[in-house]
Amino acid sequence: MRFSQDFINRVAESNNLVDIIAEYTQLRGRGDRFMGLCPFPDHHEKTPSFSVSHSKQVYYCFGCRRSGNIFQFLEAMKGLNFIEAVEYLADRAGIPIERDVKDKTASPKKKYYDLNKEVADFFHLQLILSPEDSTVRKYCRKRGLLKKTVKDFMLGYADESWDSLTSFLKKEKQSVKDASSLGLIKKRASGGYYDTFRNRLMFPIISLQGRVVGFGGRALDIEDVKYINSSESEIFNKSEVLYGLHKTAKYIKSEDEVLLVEGYMDVLSLYQAGVKNVVAPLGTAFTSEHARSLKKLTRNVFVLFDGDEAGQMAAERALPILLQEGLLPRGVVLPENMDPDEYVKLKGVESLKEVVRAAPELFSLVVQRLKSKYSNSPSSKIVFMEKVSDLLLSVADKGLFDLYVDEISELLSVPSDWVLSNLKGSTLKKESRKSLDLEEGNKKLSLRQESNMKGEEDIIEVENPPRAELYLLNLLLMEEGFWNRFFASALLNDISHEGIRKIIQLAQESRQTTSDFDKLTSLLVEKVSPSRYITLFMAPPFSEMSREELERMYVDCSRQIRSRALKAQIQKLKADMALASPEEQVKKLEQIMNIQRERQHLEQEKSKMI
Numbered sequence: 001m002r003f004s005q006d007f008i009n010r011v012a013e014s015n016n017l018v019d020i021i022a023e024y025t026q027l028r029g030r031g032d033r034f035m036g037l038c039p040f041p042d043h044h045e046k047t048p049s050f051s052v053s054h055s056k057q058v059y060y061c062f063g064c065r066r067s068g069n070i071f072q073f074l075e076a077m078k079g080l081n082f083i084e085a086v087e088y089l090a091d092r093a094g095i096p097i098e099r100d101v102k103d104k105t106a107s108p109k110k111k112y113y114d115l116n117k118e119v120a121d122f123f124h125l126q127l128i129l130s131p132e133d134s135t136v137r138k139y140c141r142k143r144g145l146l147k148k149t150v151k152d153f154m155l156g157y158a159d160e161s162w163d164s165l166t167s168f169l170k171k172e173k174q175s176v177k178d179a180s181s182l183g184l185i186k187k188r189a190s191g192g193y194y195d196t197f198r199n200r201l202m203f204p205i206i207s208l209q210g211r212v213v214g215f216g217g218r219a220l221d222i223e224d225v226k227y228i229n230s231s232e233s234e235i236f237n238k239s240e241v242l243y244g245l246h247k248t249a250k251y252i253k254s255e256d257e258v259l260l261v262e263g264y265m266d267v268l269s270l271y272q273a274g275v276k277n278v279v280a281p282l283g284t285a286f287t288s289e290h291a292r293s294l295k296k297l298t299r300n301v302f303v304l305f306d307g308d309e310a311g312q313m314a315a316e317r318a319l320p321i322l323l324q325e326g327l328l329p330r331g332v333v334l335p336e337n338m339d340p341d342e343y344v345k346l347k348g349v350e351s352l353k354e355v356v357r358a359a360p361e362l363f364s365l366v367v368q369r370l371k372s373k374y375s376n377s378p379s380s381k382i383v384f385m386e387k388v389s390d391l392l393l394s395v396a397d398k399g400l401f402d403l404y405v406d407e408i409s410e411l412l413s414v415p416s417d418w419v420l421s422n423l424k425g426s427t428l429k430k431e432s433r434k435s436l437d438l439e440e441g442n443k444k445l446s447l448r449q450e451s452n453m454k455g456e457e458d459i460i461e462v463e464n465p466p467r468a469e470l471y472l473l474n475l476l477l478m479e480e481g482f483w484n485r486f487f488a489s490a491l492l493n494d495i496s497h498e499g500i501r502k503i504i505q506l507a508q509e510s511r512q513t514t515s516d517f518d519k520l521t522s523l524l525v526e527k528v529s530p531s532r533y534i535t536l537f538m539a540p541p542f543s544e545m546s547r548e549e550l551e552r553m554y555v556d557c558s559r560q561i562r563s564r565a566l567k568a569q570i571q572k573l574k575a576d577m578a579l580a581s582p583e584e585q586v587k588k589l590e591q592i593m594n595i596q597r598e599r600q601h602l603e604q605e606k607s608k609m610i
């Protein structure tokens with residue numbers, strides 16, 4: 001069951017696309033049209049090519065060619081599906097969702113997100129309300145956590161008792177079964193439940209979409225396991241989420257660099273010291289999924305793991321994963337085995353920035369460390385080559401690969417060709433990697449299709465439309481005056497492209513139920529693929545044309561379309577003539593001459609204009 005169209009319309013009308021987009025990028029507007037830098041994280045630009053129409057409630061970026069209405073923006077930007085986007089906007093506008101509708105249509109994951117959010121609020125309040133001299137407050141002070149950081153990252157406190165959270169959930173009539181699925185509480189052998197997190201500083205783990213997907217807990221008692229996470233669940237996959245990203249993504253993007261650190265505390269202390277382009281994996285290994293989500297924001301990754309042996313090993317393991325995804329990793333090594341948190345406190349943030357700026361390639365660090373274990377004998381070089389082969393073969397960037405080969409050849413004092421010919425099983429490996437990538441791609445595609453809750457069947461696919469018809473379509477949607485003129489003429493019959501004709505017909509149907517002309521575009525934009533074909537009018541050349549120029553464009557397009565249609569008619573008549581009787585042939589010839597006269601007339605009009 002879906003939401004009724006009435007409900008969807010009401011939700012759309014109660015929100016303003018301009019306000020929503022302004023949360024992601026600065027928009028400057030005059031009149032109806034607002035421009036700004038493209039808010040999509042994978043489109044970096046210095047001059048604005050992103051525009052939003054206030055009256056039509058659609059957006060279009062002529063740089064990355066994304067376009068859509070308010071729902072499509074949330075789907076693309078926050079990764080919501082259609083139902084979730086409707087719910088989000090209803091919430092935002094304070095429109096209640098009827099209970100029975102909600103239960104049937106809400107995504108099954110939403111109840112988990114809501115529950116996690118409630119639990120995060122509970123832990124947060126526990127921390128805020130705890131006495132000044134409590135262990136948790138003392139710990140926060142010792143680590144130098146500022147009030148603002150605690151609030152920004154919603155840090156919390158799970159107290160020492162075995163059932164604080166369990167009782168809270170029962171009191172709030174929350175499902176203990178769901179809480180148990182999320183790993184927040186655990187079943188007792190004797191029946192009932194107990195709290196998973198006790199006497200811990202709590203770190204809610206928040207996805208890029210701003211949802212609480214899980215928790216990390218830091219022990220306050222030295223006897224306990226230092227860090228534990230809530231278990232993986234339907235909404236929590238540790239190998240996908242990066243800690244801090246919901247707050248730091250915009251800084252990573254704007255600075256075009258990211259600092260990859262090891263722990264929650266490193267993220268927090270760097271963030272509050274003013275180094276805000278920072279993230280950490282969740283105390284687990286760094287994965288390809290992590291690399292891919294960073295790649296959407298920047299290619300420049302500074303790996304800043306702890307100086308101890310474990311930290312360096314972790315950095316080494318992250319290297320091939322970063323290289324495989326085409327990222328450009330550098331390695332930051334802090335002196336005296338310090339971790340970033342300690343370093344910033346001791347030496348200050350400027351000193352850290354200097355170390356980061358001077359950081360060498362992570363590849364060089366790893367390779368040199370490895371080389372130090374081998375002598376310069378020919379047989380050692382062979383063994384060493386075997387060790388670095390995999391690493392070299394993981395480099396996805398061709399230019400980088402060549403440079404690294406040179407580096408190895410220098411390090412071993414051998415020619416580059418020798419390095420290349422001693423890459424073990426090179427061709428084989430590269431091939432197998434390629435097919436793996438392909439599989440991954442297909443998997444993603446099918447996932448996307450599943451999550452698309454809007455019927456695919458009513459999407460109009462448009463391929464290679466003739467320019468005149470495409471431009472005319474955009475003029476029709478741009479101004480009601482053009483629309484009225486078009487339908488007063490018989491030009492619709494002359495539209496040759498099936499996709500364009502279908503769009504115009506659908507627009508005509510929608511127009512019968514929509515009194516507001518401006519709503520047409522946002523209604524159509526989700527039914528056309530690629531959607532940009534009906535938002536071209538928001539960008540140059542349209543947006544820079546005067547009234548007269550637009551008028552001329554309309555006339556030119558109409559004439560071209562008519563002329564092409566006449567030409568097609570002539571061709572058809574000529575083909576028919578071959579099979580016709582002599583009398584019919586005469587009739588057809590007459591028709592052809594009439595049509596040719598009209599075409600000539602059109603041509604004359606055109607030459608007058610020029």
Ligand SMILES: [Zn+2]
Nearest residue numbers: 038043061064
């Ligand atoms: Zn863009």
